[in-house]
Amino acid sequence: MEFGLREFVELRKLIYAKSGIHLGDEKVYFLKRRVEKRMEKLGIEDPEEYLSYLRFFDRQGRELQELIEEVAVNETYFFREFPQLQAFAEHCLPDVLERKKKGLLNTRLRLLSAGCSTGEEAYTLAIILREMVEGVDSLLAKIVAVDIDRKALDRALLGIYDTRSIRDVPRVYLERYFDNLGNGTYRVKNTLRDLVTFKQVNLADRDEVLSLGISSFDFIFCRNVLIYFSDEIRRKVVENFYLMLQPGGYIFLGHSESLSRISTAFALRRMGGYLVYQKPENADASSPLREAGVQ
């Protein structure tokens, strides 16, 4: 049997139900190639048999996870979307630190890199914290970096990158925060690792996400991830982010993503010429669930 429309529709349903990743009709060949790769690994020749395998033999969901990791787009690099990071470093971060100093927020500085892929975004944030925040260790700063893709997280933990990933890292940071391993590969130093914790989390799974902490993040970076979800999943994910942010906390999306059709709960603010979303400062931290309309 050939991989046809019926197999495509069934498989994308399974992928969507588990991960929230929506594959549009134009993705037939994209999925076909990835399924063929998995079938070869398993020694299965018929797509129908592969479907049966997923339905009846994959009780723990391991094969579905493998397929999702094939489908996930992991493209990322250090200092991606530089102007946005500049707005974060020079305007949003000082704003939050100032409010912490005044005792308006808890003292710990916590950032979430949601959909962190192979770790470049999280380590970029660690460089920014090391550069911009005096006494960052005393703030017990932590960047929690999560992704559904276990293999990508393993590479993030390894922390070894090639020239493609580090192409936008300013030379002075490259020397300060990386060990040059030769052959165009670089390894992040422990000063960055110490600030980052990686964890496998499915953003489409409400319990997994909220277990990271309600009202406990000052910043959430979820860049170039929502584009892979349906509107319904986007709404749910952003609703959870709202709950996880402290009042006055910021959320950063990729440049092609916006909250306009998804949520009206955030205020749009111009920070250093850049538009960012902020949870209102007067949001009631004591009843975040009620406030977001969650029963």
Ligand SMILES: C[S@@+](CC[C@H](N)C(=O)[O-])C[C@H]1O[C@@H](n2cnc3c(N)ncnc32)[C@H](O)[C@@H]1O
């Ligand atoms: C294109 S990368 C974005 C990496 C980084 N945020 C950036 O902007 O450079 C998208 C990442 O989202 C992850 N992802 C997709 N669906 C997810 C889900 N349901 N839960 C967690 N991560 C997911 C993918 O595994 C992938 O690593």
